Amino acid sequence: MKVLVIAEHDNTHLKAQTLPVLTAALRLTSRADVLVIGHRCEAVAEAAAGLDGVARVRKVDAQHYEHFLAENLAMVVAQMAAAYTHVFLPASAFGKNLGPRVAAMLDVAQISEIIDIVDAETFVRPTYAGNVLETVRSSDPLKLVTVRPAAFAPVAKATGMAPIEDAPAGPDMGVSRWVGNDLPQNARPELATARVVVAGGRGLGSHDAYHRLLEPLADCLGAALGATRAAVDANYIPNDYQVGQTGKAVAPDVYIAVGISGAIQHVAGMRDAKLIVAINKDPDAPIFKVADVGLVGDLHEILPQLTDALRR
């Protein structure tokens, strides 16, 4: 097996979701290659070279990769893929955007968002909002796979460093242009790989209550914040905090669901948490069907008390 892992990064830092993808790759081979495409991304290549199980890092550095435009990146990956049996990407916004473009260029199917590997051709992936797990076998010569980061543990750091090799850049397709982005600072752990997630729903009632009640709790647990679509739609918090079928999938040790009803689309993203705690004033809320521990009551009273109790 020759596996190529596509690194996700911001030209300075390797993103945490790359680490579980490498773990998944190492289920098929003892050492995988990592591809870093970007601009002035030396530090990223070095971070990747220091991970366990990395055979070598292939670095493609050019200005037209600075903003990771799919049209440009796909050219590089599709060209390089010929030497591999598998290409793995994170099932993040980055990987979901890029993977299928590469797959189509190579005329192979993509296997989306795998949560388990049966063998080199056979993978398990959720469909129907996580209510159905499909075991699929690919007959394509190249398996192009996106990996759900929450489903695999992050790979450890290695003692040594893998070699870093420069590879030639592809063309600038010139059909799309990066205009700008709006990425609010977030000092908390990455939602997709956090150990503890404190998530709020429409039950919080306002932007102010969401932050006033959930942030102190998240602070004392070192937790990431999460939200339902309803909370995002009500502008309590930006879109990338959404957990669920169409948001992020998480599998933390502890997931605290506050003022969340438990719609299937939300549960799809958190049902693999090890401990689910629910706080809801409605004793019949569906969230209690998936929660390990439930407390019925008003979140406005419960949350300050819970934060106090956990601080002690």
Next chain:
Amino acid sequence: MKILVPVKRVVDYQLRVRIREDGRGVDADGLKMSMNPFDEIALEEAIRLREAGIARELVAVSCGLGACQETLRTALAMGADRAVLIETDVQLQPLGVAKLLKWLALREAPQLVLMGKQAIDDDACQTAQMLAAMLGWPQATFASKLLMGAETATVTREIDGGLETLELSLPAVISTDLRLNEPRYASLPNVMKARRAVIEVLPAEELGVDLTSRLSILQVAAPAPRAAGQRVSSVEALAQCVRTKLAEAPGGAT
């Protein structure tokens, strides 16, 4: 300009499918089928562009069984001008759908293909990107805002960490996220009118498109059910459960 809007017929988002007893697939018999919610959003956006005088013609297309005509009638009732069914009994996968859509895009020559980011049955999130690659067109996935210029589309995308804005030269493929707009309901007179509309039906087998499946489904199963939970009656008991879990998990308490 002309906009092509692919719409998929899926099990209604409020319903749960059953797993077949032989474990080889799901059973959607008798369940209400609807237009994929993200495709409704794509169609709504296209209708708004026509209302703003930017788009001239909206063509809805669906690939699959004859029953997809229902979905296309919903599209017509919402406001599509024309509808095309690419009919086949073959169990389609995103790669095959993208090839069929490419065929139609070459015939129709739209400036824009507006489609859903993800079908809520296969949860694949592939077809738009594949179609863009096959046509050699630029792509913008997960759009939450769209501004059309004469030769470009400026798209705000939902990405990890926040938002990103791209400018694409046309023609282009754009996939929609939930926050792009809120789709309208079709009015009753429009629903009645759509019932009588003519839908163009193209047999997929006659288009010379390779639909062989690359992925075979060996098994489908329900995820392991979660063990019955407990209700606690005090905040202290709740806090204790959290502490215990954090202490036993590798990595220790935070």
